[in-house]
Amino acid sequence: MTEATQTPTKGIQLTPTAYKHIMMLREQQGNKDLCLRVGVRQGGCSGMSYMMDFEDINNAREDDQIFNYDGFKIICDPKSLLYLYGLVLDYNNAMIGGGFDFTNPNAAQTCGCGKSFGV
Incomplete structure (x- = not known):
């Protein structure tokens, strides 16, 4: 495991709004030791889709x-x-279109729902 110190232009960035919502979701899981795994998998409208889930750091x-x-x-x-x-x-907590937003500088195209992309 390589632990990175977050800088504004490197790795995976987390906005304060996303951080707050993730902390609330983690609290609902009842385990304050969970981390967030972020990744991609084949599929979705544009070829690749984002995935996120809580996971034990171990x-x-x-x-x-x-x-x-x-x-x-x-x-x-x-x-x-x-x-x-x-x-x-x-x-984004909008009633229509709310949820997690992914702004990916590597995506050549994204689908309308914003949950998948192509490179």
Whole structure:
């Protein structure tokens, strides 16, 4: 595991709004030791889709990249990081179209729902 110090233009970025919402979701899980795994998988409207899930930090693999936000950790595998490097994860609480927003500088195209992309 490689732990990275977050800088404004590197790795996976997390907005304060997204951080607040993730902390609320983690509290609902009842385990304050969970981290967030972010990655990509084949599929979706544009070829690749984003994935996120809570995970125990002890499940992090040796080659995972870890980004630390005031003690909260985001984990990403190296293959996904090739597509997600520079990603900004935000949260929008609008009644229509709300949820997590992915701003990915590596995406050549995105679908209308914003949950998948192509490179």
